[in-house]
Amino acid sequence: MKITLESVSFTYNGRSVLKDVNLEIESGKVYLLVGKNGSGKTTLLKILAGLLVSRGKVCVNGEVADPISLRRLVGYVFQNPASQIIGATVEEDIIFSLEMLGIEREEMEKRLKDALRVVGLEGMEKEDPLNLSGGQKQRLAIASVLVRDPPFLALDEPVSMLDLPSQIEIFKLLLELKEKGKGIVIATHELEYLEGVDEVVHLNDGMIDFRGSIMDFVAVGFPDVEIPFSWRILEKCRTCSKRRMEDAHTLDKR
Amino acid sequence: MKFGSFLVGRYVHVESPIHSLDPRAKFLGTLLVIISVLLVPNLFFYILPAILILSLIRMSRIGFPVYLTGIRSFWFFLVFAAVVQLVSVRGGVRIFSFITSEGLLSCTFVVLRLVLIILAAEIFSMTTPPLLSARGVESVLSLFGMRKLSYEIGMIMTIAMRFVPILAMEADRILKAQIARGADFEKGKLMDRLKRLLVVVIPLLVSAMRKAEELTVAMEARLYTGEPPKIRYRQLAWSTKDTIFLAFSVILLCSILVARYL
Ligand SMILES: Nc1ncnc2c1ncn2[C@@H]1O[C@H](COP(=O)(O)OP(=O)(O)OP(=O)(O)O)[C@@H](O)[C@H]1O
Numbered sequence: 001m002k003i004t005l006e007s008v009s010f011t012y013n014g015r016s017v018l019k020d021v022n023l024e025i026e027s028g029k030v031y032l033l034v035g036k037n038g039s040g041k042t043t044l045l046k047i048l049a050g051l052l053v054s055r056g057k058v059c060v061n062g063e064v065a066d067p068i069s070l071r072r073l074v075g076y077v078f079q080n081p082a083s084q085i086i087g088a089t090v091e092e093d094i095i096f097s098l099e100m101l102g103i104e105r106e107e108m109e110k111r112l113k114d115a116l117r118v119v120g121l122e123g124m125e126k127e128d129p130l131n132l133s134g135g136q137k138q139r140l141a142i143a144s145v146l147v148r149d150p151p152f153l154a155l156d157e158p159v160s161m162l163d164l165p166s167q168i169e170i171f172k173l174l175l176e177l178k179e180k181g182k183g184i185v186i187a188t189h190e191l192e193y194l195e196g197v198d199e200v201v202h203l204n205d206g207m208i209d210f211r212g213s214i215m216d217f218v219a220v221g222f223p224d225v226e227i228p229f230s231w232r233i234l235e236k237c238r239t240c241s242k243r244r245m246e247d248a249h250t251l252d253k254r
Numbered sequence: 255m256k257f258g259s260f261l262v263g264r265y266v267h268v269e270s271p272i273h274s275l276d277p278r279a280k281f282l283g284t285l286l287v288i289i290s291v292l293l294v295p296n297l298f299f300y301i302l303p304a305i306l307i308l309s310l311i312r313m314s315r316i317g318f319p320v321y322l323t324g325i326r327s328f329w330f331f332l333v334f335a336a337v338v339q340l341v342s343v344r345g346g347v348r349i350f351s352f353i354t355s356e357g358l359l360s361c362t363f364v365v366l367r368l369v370l371i372i373l374a375a376e377i378f379s380m381t382t383p384p385l386l387s388a389r390g391v392e393s394v395l396s397l398f399g400m401r402k403l404s405y406e407i408g409m410i411m412t413i414a415m416r417f418v419p420i421l422a423m424e425a426d427r428i429l430k431a432q433i434a435r436g437a438d439f440e441k442g443k444l445m446d447r448l449k450r451l452l453v454v455v456i457p458l459l460v461s462a463m464r465k466a467e468e469l470t471v472a473m474e475a476r477l478y479t480g481e482p483p484k485i486r487y488r489q490l491a492w493s494t495k496d497t498i499f500l501a502f503s504v505i506l507l508c509s510i511l512v513a514r515y516l
Pocket residue numbers: 012013017035036037038039040041042043044079
């Protein structure tokens with residue numbers, strides 16, 4: 001499956017926030033959306049998830065899709081997890097979208113259990129979400145979306161409040177989901193765990209000025225995105241070995 | 255100053271036979287009790303709903319003082335009603351300046367009625383978790399048809415109950431922020447203090463509007479369309495004690511009707 005944004009533009013009260021954005025999101029791939037504060041990441045994800053209506057076209061497999069069907073297709077995790085809480089208990093909050101989908105009760109129960117286990121919130125079913133810690137709220141937000149099992153995920157800084165081990169845990173989980181064929185877009189400032197990312201998309205003031213592999217992204221280098229040291233070294237090694245290969249090649253020729 | 259303390263009739267979590275009643279039975283029963291109270295013909299017959307309400311309070315295992323906080327927060331309302339009765343109803347023996355025996359009687363009558371209604375409502379709200387009370391109201395309303403409307407009313411209740419604690423926290427936060435900036439809400443003339451309170455009220459309104467907007471988007475993201483779901487996760491289970499409870503409320507209503515019209 002494939003979602004395409006075709007010349008998507010968006011303005012907030014006359015201020016242009018996205019300008020002529022073109023992007024394809026495919027099943028089974030992980031996309032990283034990066035860019036500085038206010039560059040339009042959240043806006044782009046919301047358009048993708050059918051929560052904002054833009055100028056331009058959003059197509060699914062080549063056909064223009066309406067917001068309602070996009071919402072069913074793309075699970076959206078909010079940047080601020082507190083703003084996505086609906087239920088009065090953890091359990092209720094996770095179940096909400098399943099009730100909307102009309103899923104059988106046994107299935108609901110099974111999915112609820114799975115979702116709680118996956119994000120590590122077992123035993124907190126009856127807690128009031130408002131009393132959870134920031135990180136726990138973030139886990140709940142992820143669980144409430146995973147439980148729906150949508151083919152695409154749009155995650156807006158999903159690990160910003162998690163401690164390091166939990167961040168790794170969630171990224172592992174996302175990679176597993178990728179293997180299961182989900183298309184995943186992650187807006188993030190957290191670039192430590194880039195394995196398995198298929199494409200980096202860089203937003204600059206509402207425009208996409210880079211799309212490509214991590215290595216290329218690291219090679220180009222953007223001042224507004226901090227690249228972890230380990231990736232810089234990896235990239236150096238790659239360019240070094242490439243140069244050595246080329247050197248060897250020219251030596252051969254001589 | 256704590257905004258949370260304004261909240262009355264909030265759910266109190268203890269185990270009791272009243273807590274475990276089906277919310278539909280509880281809502282319907284509460285309605286019947288309130289209607290009975292409204293139909294009581296004279297002071298004497300208040301004894302019937304009073305007995306039922308007091309025994310329910312006893313069975314709810316929530317201390318009577320907790321119920322009194324509810325009544326206390328309506329004190330202004332009660333005093334107002336009492337004064338209106340004293341002033342407007344004249345007759346019988348004159349007791350003290352404008353107070354007459356008839357006035358005193360009707361004042362007692364009205365205040366008792368209000369107190370009993372508040373207590374009945376408190377029994378429902380303090381023994382039913384917010385979520386279930388919304389479900390109870392929804393189910394009872396849908397007995398009269400209009401499934402979609404009942405669902406929406408239930409949803410509005412859920413959200414409203416969700417909103418109250420959020421706004422209370424928000425108010426607390428804004429207040430603290432203003433105090434941190436040197437605002438003083440304790441000193442000064444009443445007018446000045448009220449004016450300074452505006453710096454809390456206005457950000458609170460703005461924040462409430464933003465929160466409402468956020469919640470709408472959150473619900474849309476979770477596929478809410480306004481259609482009632484066909485399958486509910488939490489099933490309500492009616493049991494014998496629900497029937498018994500409801501039977502008591504029906505008996506109460508019937509006896510009041512008999513007392514009134516025969
Ligand atoms: N509700 C709104 N009303 C008006 N302007 C908005 C609104 N939401 C966002 N904006 C503006 O749109 C621009 C893009 O915002 P957006 O939230 O998409 O950025 P972002 O890349 O997600 O930033 P961050 O990294 O801080 O999350 C910003 O300049 C912001 O001021």
